[in-house]
Amino acid sequence: MANAMRIAALDETAPPSGEVDTPPAAAPVATTLAAGGATHAPVVPVMPRPSGMTQPAGATTAARWGAALRRGLPGLLLGALSIGLLIGFWHLATTHRWVFYIRFTNVPGPVEVFTEAVHLFGDRGFGSHILLSLRRILLGFAVATVLGVTLGLVIGRYKAMRSLLFPAMEVLRPIPAIAWVPISIMLWPTTETSIVFITFIGAFFPILLNTVHGVQSMDAVLVRAARCLGASEFALMTQVVLRGAMPHIFTGLAVGMGVAWVSLIAAEMISGQYGVGYFTWEAYSLIEYANIVVGMVVIGVLGLACSGAIRLLGRVLMPWQSGHGKEN
Amino acid sequence: MTTPPATAAGHIDIRDVSVRFVQNGRPFDAVSSVSLDVKPGEFVSIVGPSGCGKSTLLNIVAGFLRADAGRVTVDGQGISGPGADRGVVFQQYSLFPWLTVRQNVEFGLKMKGVGRMLREARARTLLGLAGLLSFENHYPDQLSGGMKQRVGIVRALATSPQVMLMDEPFGALDAQTRVVMQEILTNMWQQLKLSVLFITHDIEEAIFLSDKVYVMTARPGRIKAEIPIPLPRPRTPDMLSSPAFLSLHRQLRALIREESLAAMGGELKEGGLAGHDWHMGEQSVGAVL
Numbered sequence: 001m002a003n004a005m006r007i008a009a010l011d012e013t014a015p016p017s018g019e020v021d022t023p024p025a026a027a028p029v030a031t032t033l034a035a036g037g038a039t040h041a042p043v044v045p046v047m048p049r050p051s052g053m054t055q056p057a058g059a060t061t062a063a064r065w066g067a068a069l070r071r072g073l074p075g076l077l078l079g080a081l082s083i084g085l086l087i088g089f090w091h092l093a094t095t096h097r098w099v100f101y102i103r104f105t106n107v108p109g110p111v112e113v114f115t116e117a118v119h120l121f122g123d124r125g126f127g128s129h130i131l132l133s134l135r136r137i138l139l140g141f142a143v144a145t146v147l148g149v150t151l152g153l154v155i156g157r158y159k160a161m162r163s164l165l166f167p168a169m170e171v172l173r174p175i176p177a178i179a180w181v182p183i184s185i186m187l188w189p190t191t192e193t194s195i196v197f198i199t200f201i202g203a204f205f206p207i208l209l210n211t212v213h214g215v216q217s218m219d220a221v222l223v224r225a226a227r228c229l230g231a232s233e234f235a236l237m238t239q240v241v242l243r244g245a246m247p248h249i250f251t252g253l254a255v256g257m258g259v260a261w262v263s264l265i266a267a268e269m270i271s272g273q274y275g276v277g278y279f280t281w282e283a284y285s286l287i288e289y290a291n292i293v294v295g296m297v298v299i300g301v302l303g304l305a306c307s308g309a310i311r312l313l314g315r316v317l318m319p320w321q322s323g324h325g326k327e328n
Numbered sequence: 329m330t331t332p333p334a335t336a337a338g339h340i341d342i343r344d345v346s347v348r349f350v351q352n353g354r355p356f357d358a359v360s361s362v363s364l365d366v367k368p369g370e371f372v373s374i375v376g377p378s379g380c381g382k383s384t385l386l387n388i389v390a391g392f393l394r395a396d397a398g399r400v401t402v403d404g405q406g407i408s409g410p411g412a413d414r415g416v417v418f419q420q421y422s423l424f425p426w427l428t429v430r431q432n433v434e435f436g437l438k439m440k441g442v443g444r445m446l447r448e449a450r451a452r453t454l455l456g457l458a459g460l461l462s463f464e465n466h467y468p469d470q471l472s473g474g475m476k477q478r479v480g481i482v483r484a485l486a487t488s489p490q491v492m493l494m495d496e497p498f499g500a501l502d503a504q505t506r507v508v509m510q511e512i513l514t515n516m517w518q519q520l521k522l523s524v525l526f527i528t529h530d531i532e533e534a535i536f537l538s539d540k541v542y543v544m545t546a547r548p549g550r551i552k553a554e555i556p557i558p559l560p561r562p563r564t565p566d567m568l569s570s571p572a573f574l575s576l577h578r579q580l581r582a583l584i585r586e587e588s589l590a591a592m593g594g595e596l597k598e599g600g601l602a603g604h605d606w607h608m609g610e611q612s613v614g615a616v617l
Contacts, residue, residue: 221418228414231439
């Protein structure tokens, strides 16, 4: 029984992965080229402009952030409706204590959960759970980003490195981060570092693989052009290969962030000392049912915020990409 | 190897160069003992059927490929790899999509360690010459094909190379844009006085632009003919119908036609075209080239 509940709890804590699984698709070329050429063309007859990007690169960073934010608005309205329907169903199911194979008898309703949440957020203890989880995510994710992107660039660019490093990576890759928990506890001196390590493992492989893919799918003529213009190998890596692989790297970061959350929550539930995952599991043990849902919602919101931050950062760092087009 | 005089910069000398590739496990000669030279300030084109190794030759001068035999020098110096002393313009658009037009032009200068102010000034000057200054802050994806290729040329010129290597740079452009681009290129070439090695399969383009045209044979690529183009400069579009131009055109077309038929080998004999009128034949050749 407890095991079954544990598995169910693991599944429930996975919203970030579902949310980011679909990588942002590249904007279709046809639509970007079709849009309004007439706005801007006294000098040369043909002047296609991508629809998503109306301001030239000289625009200020603030303006770019603003534009990136504004693009998300219509989606937000529909999103609010969708969430409203979900809460409505939840409310009905719990107030009427529906039982149809699934049992809502003990499930706390939205009002109860909300009241408990207000109470919890007034309490300093809950905030420290959140901060600790965020700290673990940021540390693990940062290390995964640095290592994943660096290794990905090297593996993607040099055949010898690929032959040397990739087989090892391919052997380790299919092992889910959660399966690393026991070994991780043995490997690292403190529980804290082992949890960060699990988070790192979760984020590392998606970032690595997408970076490798990004380097390899880059147009080779760009590298040749850079070499003709006198780029050293280092400059080539940092200013051409890295920039060229950036769209794929950001796909990797978004996916990696999702997996990092899944891994973190699982690690916190299993070996936990503090953190939102630990809090949620602890609420179950202590029969504080409303807190379970508060924990779940907080985990979902944090995951959403983290991957949202990555997408926003991607738009700001890649203004040449006319649109990430996930909302379209 | 004779050392060219110090004043004459931009002399490309290709001597007895052969290149051998392996395809499906079988080695074949892509280029076989080719010699040609581009004198300082000269505009030289290479024409020939597809797969004759003309791009291979250019890639050797650019430093992407090594010759298996023979020697290639630019101003007496052997070639050890790609470098900013030889500007290269590719057939594909090769602008960095993450940089604006001006940042693209500045790239080579940045690699040289030129300071920001100087880079910006130089890029602006060159973009102005090419009529692109108002697009300096646009990203390449916002430009038309002709504009992208103009930026590509300007970018290659920014580091003041002595030679320009151009591999069918206008191949992807429509006919009208191409004519305009050819004029822009000749203008820039005359102002900057550099040597150009230009690869094309377009006979008209080769004649219009060049001081000298080399015709290459079908695989293995050899030099079949060296045709000087004595037309006066500056060249204008109305020259395209002058008798001198047409006679050169006829001469080159005949040379290339032979090679194209040879390149098609047993697939298509001369007799296969004989039943059609001349126009049909010309079209077939055009398709092969």
